[in-house]
Amino acid sequence: MHRAFAPVVAAALLFGLAACSTAQPPAAAKTEGPLEKVRIGVGGINKVIYMPAMLTERLGYFKDEGLEVELSDEQNGVNQENEMLAGHLEGVVGFMDHAYTLQLKGKCVQSVVQFANTPLEKVMLSTKEGTVKSMADLKGKKVGFTSKGSSTNALINSLMGKAGVKESEFTGVAAGAGSTFIASIENGGIAAGMTTPPTSTILTSKGTATTLVDLSTVEATKQALGGLYPASSLYMPCDWIKAHPRESQKLANAFVKTLRFIAGNPAETIAAKMPADYAGNDQKLYVASIKETKDGFTADGVIDPDGARNVVEVLAVGIPEVAAGKGQIDVAKGYTTEFTAKVPKA
Template sequence: MPEFQSSRRRTLGRLSGLAATAALPLQTRARPAGEAEEPLRIAVGARSTLYHLPLVVAQELGYFDDENLAVRIIDHAAGAQAVQALAVNGADVCCGAYEHVVRGQLQGQDWRSLVLLARAPQIALMAPGHLRLATEPARIRPLRIGVTAPGSSTHYLASLWLRNAGLAPEAAQFVAVGNGTAAVEALRQGRVHALCHADPVLTLLEQRVRVAVLADTRSLKGTAQLYGGPMPGGCLFAAQSFARQRPRQAQALANSMVRALRWLQTASPADLAQVVPKPYLLGNRSAYLAAFEKVRETMSPDGVMPADGPATALRAVQRMQPEAVAQVRVLLEKTYSDTWALKARAKLERV
């Protein structure tokens, strides 16, 4: 799994801060004074997608450096693997869908979102128009659906579409197709009947294949139609103990990300093209920039969770895992906190 470090990152020897984290118990176990901080390990799935753009911006523009924060970004093939890395202590923080935090409680995980990156999942399900899946979802059995990986957000969204269409998830075979142009070719070559993915892959697909959009969460309207309310998308989440033990890093991370989110609110296509690493453009700069414009409105402006977002996410999980939710009470108040994002916003407003 590749690891990425900012080219602008300076050698660090900063001491841990003892700043309070209001949303957590007052008792902390911060590092003793004089002990150097360990680099912050952030697990991501498919770093080149627009899903992780705020993280890329923060790194490429040196925002982590400005916070004296040493960061190692560990890239996995898909979000499910990034979540697993956090679960087995292979990472300190995960950049992934908020729904993983909610589902994590059902599996005994005690995770909390530190800062929200997107107000929508930013993924979509598409199929060639001639298959007529939009009007006849049951006409192909078994239906092969390409996803980034089993257990990922793309898998989850495709399963939700099946349920909405009156079909059980077992009616489909989910095929891991990876990322980039390989995912597009999987659909073009007929290895899968439908593809659930993120941009810029989706926009590239729309330019190469006549497709029907079966479910689309790349806009706030499309997300509300599918989920019945605001559905939080990507976020940075970690174990509850992370912010207690490493409070300075938690706040520095939030400061960097909220700054990146603010930059994205006004960035021009030319600005973005200068910041994003060339390989992420998939050889099609115009498609990448067009994809960004599609999802721009879903980017969080300030890292704060929408008021009804957690409840919407819980309803979606209840639909997909009714038995598990019936056995375990999900405590939404433990799945996120706006403490760090609000402090980051206040810091930016003072500048």
């Protein structure tokens, strides 16, 4: 595993790939010769919601498919996205909602394998905030998310908007993930914020935060967001996908095998396959984190199309640019099921 490349400057994006309409004709599909190396950035490689990335490597499924895959780690998914657009990565393991925000910037990326049709996130509330009973009660308070422009930023804005609170009526804080997020909650840096297991699990076990909004289960997500919300995925530039059908298919084969492994094994077995340091000093807590999210993963890598439409509706509540350009977004262009449909049956 390698560390992520440094974030690219904005000017580099002008020369990035993945423009939906480009002056250059798309590269012809390469169907012969050696497979190309695939560099995949992960928006937090130790986060349970992105577990399929490292788990696929640990299970040897990339190697089984004849793929050379390099995983890079960056807690800020926006940085990984920028690296991909600049051509330094072939794909990103992150939230597929970026496909729709990027469409409005004239760029085309697609979810190739959908890991989950719910965010697998939770809004955690500091136990010091005894008067807060709903998102509406966070008006005037500091509310955390991973980073500016992140999917958690968009979801927080949307949840607050649905509660009748404008973005100008609360203070959004880039609280990071893991230990930095925990410190923000416990030191009063934020009253509440969105995060994932194992961070949410640690806060709950310590008694320093409770769940205010649960976006980890199907029913809870439907209640909070009005429908499913496909999130964790492998997304890649459309031009790269078209030019690399063999690599795309083999990536789908490997990841779907991993999703089947998650569906068919207990959390203890899954945790034992992951790097020991992902559990920190508490293997039981790490197992509990996997149990929290295990049933939220798909078993086939297929996106819920109604959920994809709901993603755009939810983003429009929290992001003014999406609200203004919603009619320009082609929902079906944000994902492909071409490759998951061809994965050999188990």
